Amino acid sequence: MNRQPSDILLQFWGYDAFRPLQSDIITSILSGRDTLALLPTGGGKSICFQVPALCMEGLCLVISPLIALMKDQVDNLTSRDIPALIMHTGMNYKEIESILRKACTGQYRFLYCSPERLQSRLFKEYLPALPLSFVAVDEAHCISQWGYDFRPSYMQIVNIREQKPGIPFLALTASATPDVRQDIMSRLKFKEGAMFAGSFARPNLAYHVVPDASRIHRCVDIVKRMKGSGLVYCKSRKRTMEMADLLKQESIEADFYHAGLPQDLRNQRQQSWLQGDTRVMVCTNAFGMGIDKPNVRFVVHLDCPDSMEHYYQEAGRAGRDGENSHAVLLTSPSTATELEKLPDIRYPSIQTIRKVYQALCDHIQVAAGTGEEHLFAFDLNEFVRLFRMNVFEVIYSIEAMDQEGILERSEQVFQPSKVWFTINREGLEYAEAQHPDLEPLTKALLRTYGGIWDQPTSISEYQLARILRASVAEIQKALTTLTAMGTIKYEPRKETPQIRLLQNRVKAEDLYINPERYLERKQAFVKRIQAMVRFISSKEQCRTQLLCDYFGDKVEVCGICDVCRQQKKAADKHLAATVEERIKKLLQKTARSATELRGAFPEEEHPQFLQVLSAMEAEGLVYIDAEGRIALK
Numbered sequence: 001m002n003r004q005p006s007d008i009l010l011q012f013w014g015y016d017a018f019r020p021l022q023s024d025i026i027t028s029i030l031s032g033r034d035t036l037a038l039l040p041t042g043g044g045k046s047i048c049f050q051v052p053a054l055c056m057e058g059l060c061l062v063i064s065p066l067i068a069l070m071k072d073q074v075d076n077l078t079s080r081d082i083p084a085l086i087m088h089t090g091m092n093y094k095e096i097e098s099i100l101r102k103a104c105t106g107q108y109r110f111l112y113c114s115p116e117r118l119q120s121r122l123f124k125e126y127l128p129a130l131p132l133s134f135v136a137v138d139e140a141h142c143i144s145q146w147g148y149d150f151r152p153s154y155m156q157i158v159n160i161r162e163q164k165p166g167i168p169f170l171a172l173t174a175s176a177t178p179d180v181r182q183d184i185m186s187r188l189k190f191k192e193g194a195m196f197a198g199s200f201a202r203p204n205l206a207y208h209v210v211p212d213a214s215r216i217h218r219c220v221d222i223v224k225r226m227k228g229s230g231l232v233y234c235k236s237r238k239r240t241m242e243m244a245d246l247l248k249q250e251s252i253e254a255d256f257y258h259a260g261l262p263q264d265l266r267n268q269r270q271q272s273w274l275q276g277d278t279r280v281m282v283c284t285n286a287f288g289m290g291i292d293k294p295n296v297r298f299v300v301h302l303d304c305p306d307s308m309e310h311y312y313q314e315a316g317r318a319g320r321d322g323e324n325s326h327a328v329l330l331t332s333p334s335t336a337t338e339l340e341k342l343p344d345i346r347y348p349s350i351q352t353i354r355k356v357y358q359a360l361c362d363h364i365q366v367a368a369g370t371g372e373e374h375l376f377a378f379d380l381n382e383f384v385r386l387f388r389m390n391v392f393e394v395i396y397s398i399e400a401m402d403q404e405g406i407l408e409r410s411e412q413v414f415q416p417s418k419v420w421f422t423i424n425r426e427g428l429e430y431a432e433a434q435h436p437d438l439e440p441l442t443k444a445l446l447r448t449y450g451g452i453w454d455q456p457t458s459i460s461e462y463q464l465a466r467i468l469r470a471s472v473a474e475i476q477k478a479l480t481t482l483t484a485m486g487t488i489k490y491e492p493r494k495e496t497p498q499i500r501l502l503q504n505r506v507k508a509e510d511l512y513i514n515p516e517r518y519l520e521r522k523q524a525f526v527k528r529i530q531a532m533v534r535f536i537s538s539k540e541q542c543r544t545q546l547l548c549d550y551f552g553d554k555v556e557v558c559g560i561c562d563v564c565r566q567q568k569k570a571a572d573k574h575l576a577a578t579v580e581e582r583i584k585k586l587l588q589k590t591a592r593s594a595t596e597l598r599g600a601f602p603e604e605e606h607p608q609f610l611q612v613l614s615a616m617e618a619e620g621l622v623y624i625d626a627e628g629r630i631a632l633k
Contacts, residue, residue: 003054004055005018005026005027005030005051005052006018008051008054008055009047012054012080013047013080018047019043019044019047020198021037021039021043021196021198022039022047022048022051024196025037025048025170025196026048026051026055028194028196029048029049029052029168029170030052030055030056032166032168033168033192033193033194034168034169034170034171034185034188034190034191034192034194035168035169035170035171035193035195035196036140036171036172036181036185036190036193036194036195036196037170037171037172037173037195037196038172038173038174038175038176038181038195038196038197038198039172039174039198040174040175040198040199040200040202040312040316041174041175041312041313041316041317042292042316042317042320043174043198045138045174046073048170048172049062049134049136049170049172050077050110052134053109053110053133053134053136054082054109056133056134057131057133058106058131058132058133059103059106059108059109059110059111059130059131059132059133060109060110060111060132060133060134060135060136061111061113061130061132061134061135061136061160062110062111062112062113062136062138063113063114063115063118063135063136063137063138063157064112064114064115064138064139065114065115065139065142065151065153065154066138066139067088067114067410069138070086070088070112070114071086073112074086074110074112077110082109082110083107083108083109083110084108084109084110084111084112085099085102085103085108085110085111085112086099086111086112086113087099087100087111087112087113087114087117087123088112088113088114088117092456093122094455094456096117096120096123097122100122100123100126100130101126103126103130104126104129104130104131106131111130114153114410115142115151115153115154115156115157116153116408116410116500118153118156118157118159118160119153127163127164128163132164132167133167134167134168134169134170135157135160135164135167135168135169136169136170136172137154137157137169137170137171137172137188138172138173139172140154140171140173140176140184140188141173141175141176141180141309142154143155143157143171143183143184143187143188144176144179144183144184144187145183145403145517145520145521145524146177146179146180146183146520146521146524147176147177147180147183147309148307148309148310148528149309150403150521151402151403152402152403152404152405153408155187157188158187158188158189161189169188169190171184171185171188174313174316175200175309175312175313175551176551177550177551177552178552181195181197197553199548199553199555200312200547200548200551200553200555201544201548201553201555201558202316202319203558204319204322204323204324205315205318205319205325205326205327206324206325206326206327206558206560206561206562207315207327207329207543207544207547207558207561207562208326208327208328208329208543208561208562209329209535209536209543209562210222210328210329210330210562211331211332211333212331212332213332213333215302215330215331216243216246216302218330219232219243219300219302219330220246220247220250222298222300222328223247223250223252223254223280223298223300224250224252226297226298226326227297228279228295228296228297228298229273229276229279229280229293229295229296229297230279230280230281230297230298230299230318231280231281231282231283231287231288231296231298231299231300231314231317231318232247232280232281232282232283232299232300232301232302233283233284233285233299233300233301233302233303233305233314234282234283234284234302235302235303236284236303237259237260237284239302239303240256240257240258240282240283240284241256241282243282243302244256244280244282247280247282252279252280253277253278253279253280254278254279254280254281254282255269255272255273255278255280255281255282256269256281256283257269257270257273257281257282257283257284257286257287258283258284258286258287259284259286264462269281270287270291273293274291274293285305285310285314288314288317291317292320293317293320294320294321295323296318296319296320297318297319297323297325297326298318298325298327298328299314299315299317299318299325299326299327299328300328300330301315301327301328301329301330302330304329304331304335304338304339304532304536306339306342306346306528306529306532307528307529307531307532308528308531308535308547308550308551309528311329311532311547312551315327315329335536336533336536336537339529339532340529340533342525343522343525345396346396346399346522346525347396347400347518347521347522347525348393348396348397348400350513350515350518352393353397353400353401353511354508354509354511355389355397355508356393356394356397356398356401357397357401357406357511358508359387359389360383360398360407360499363383363387364376366501366505367505368504368505368506368507369504369505370504370505371501371504371505372501372502372503372504373500373501373502374500374501375498375499375500375501376498376499376500377494377496377497377498378409378496378497378499379496380394380395398499400513400518401513403521404512404513404514404517404518405502405503406502406503406511407499407500407501407502408499408500408502409497409499410497410498410499416459416460416493417458417460417461417479417490417491417492417493418456418457418458418459418490418491419449419452419456419457419459419479419488419489419490419491420452420453420454420455420456420457420488420489421452421453421487421488422486422487422489423486423487427487428487431482431485431487435481435485438478438481438482440468441464441468441475441478441479441482442482442487442488444464444467444468445459445464445488448463448464448467456489456491461475461476461479461493476492531550534546535547535550538563539563539566540563541563542557542558542561542563542564543558543561543562543563543564544557544558544561545557545558572608575605575608576611576612576615579601579605579608579609580616582600582601583597583609583612583613583616583622584621584632586600587622587630587631587632588632591625591627591629591630591631591632592629592630593628593629593630594613594630597609597613597630598610613630620633621633
């Protein structure tokens with residue numbers, strides 16, 4: 001170890017102290033121990049691997065399924081002059097090879113990688129030469145089939161140990177039940193590992209479950225009454241737009257966000273919310289992952305999440321600065337019933353899965369016995385329209401095939417436009433002479449993007465439009481014309497989910513789905529649904545206790561959730577009635593002074609005594625006699 005963690009933290013992040021458990025986790029990984037870290041949302045998980053990586057020699061391999069989050073972290077590290085690389089499914093062979101070559105030089109401290117890339121032949125070839133210090137596995141709950149977001153690609157991470165047997169693993173997650181914790185450590189083959197789990201309790205965050213048949217109108221009312229920045233979570237993209245419009249009609253600075261928006265627009269809206277220009281973001285669960293905005297005062301769920309894990313993560317985006325905040329979950333009379341129907345929707349029949357598989361293979365025109373490692377962009381809406389299928393059956397059949405290792409689905413991958421010249425300089429001069437109107441564009445390409453002669457290079461039509469004072473449409477048309485002329489090769493930007501076949505096509509009736517494993521996953525989902533139903537239905541147990549119990553964390557009642565407040569209100573009402581009755585008994589035979597009356601009550605009941613006495617006087621039940629004593633009427 002070259003430097004102290006506290007020095008690294010101060011130099012690069014400007015903090016003079018670690019948050020709870022961060023220092024213990026860092027010390028554990030620096031000592032070479034396999035470590036499992038459970039830190040709640042906003043608990044500072046990235047610091048737990050970024051700081052020790054800078055204390056050690058070599059390269060930290062960070063594995064994450066979230067491409068957008070990896071990009072954000074790499075951008076953040078490079079902005080602090082910390083050299084970092086990223087490698088994900090949206091990159092081509094040349095880009096991956098270039099990154100791996102750089103990673104082997106020892107000049108970089110971090111290599112972020114999606115789990116699917118670990119199984120590529122190219123990565124396996126370079127792995128022995130990578131100077132790894134340790135492996136950080138983010139979103140580690142994805143390795144457990146009993147968790148809420150199982151990903152088969154995570155099961156292969158442990159294979160790194162074969163090439164790098166002495167390298168410690170750091171597994172990180174924000175939410176994992178006790179069973180999932182043990183599963184994580186088992187599947188990553190921890191040896192004498194250490195586990196650190198922070199409390200899941202959030203003392204400043206008040207959870208409320210609000211039943212209302214008219215959730216939309218109640219949501220508008222809640223947002224109007226709340227102060228500060230907030231989030232409203234919806235299940236559908238359409239509802240995010242509708243809800244944002246309703247809030248705007250009430251003069252609330254609101255906008256909407258979902259994964260179907262163009263990347264540039266998503267970035268713009270995210271930035272507007274982070275800066276406070278947009279007060280309320282109405283969004284699907286595509287928004288918020290990895291975003292650390294400390295002063296979010298409220299999170300409202302217009303639709304009920306399907307697991308405690310999802311709810312805890314999304315609600316937990318409120319109040320990260322420690323100030324009082326609220327998480328409001330709106331329910332209707334049918335919410336519990338709708339949740340209980342989900343397992344049959346989320347786990348379609350094996351016959352349905354085979355039908356979707358047949359349609360998928362027909363759609364991408366893969367012949368029987370071929371297709372392994374075939375990658376294609378997948379437009380769900382177009383597919384559903386062409387094959388006239390139920391959209392949910394398609395979504396969850398694909399998810400089932402993903403979990404069985406038949407195919408891989410990836411999140412929406414943004415691939416920028418790419419250009420490269422396909423002629424030499426003499427040929428370019430001739431083309432410019434024939435089409436002088438296109439010369440400014442070719443000159444701008446050469447001046448703006450280095451290496452464009454030698455390899456496909458990412459370009460921005462928006463940047464070129466600014467340089468040439470033209471519209472984006474005009475730039476795109478000119479690039480298409482240059483391609484038709486044979487001057488360049490232009491690949492327009494792509495922003496669609498990707499699906500990769502992991503096996504050659506078989507007959508649909510021969511597609512194998514392990515029935516026992518499939519049923520076990522469905523039963524695990526049923527348990528998660530039951531826990532969510534208990535959470536929204538309980539009128540007796542503290543909401544914070546219910547959440548923490550689910551994650552194996554025993555805590556005291558919070559005192560601020562809707563259940564605790566209602567119980568306190570009921571207790572206060574009962575105490576008030578008891579105090580009033582005692583006052584009446586004390587005054588039945590004779591009037592008494594206020595001091596004498598108060599002395600008949602224990603000190604802890606004095607505030608309640610004064611409130612009740614004042615109320616009795618206002619109601620005309622008692623009066624002050626000529627001697628200044630209190631008497632019954």
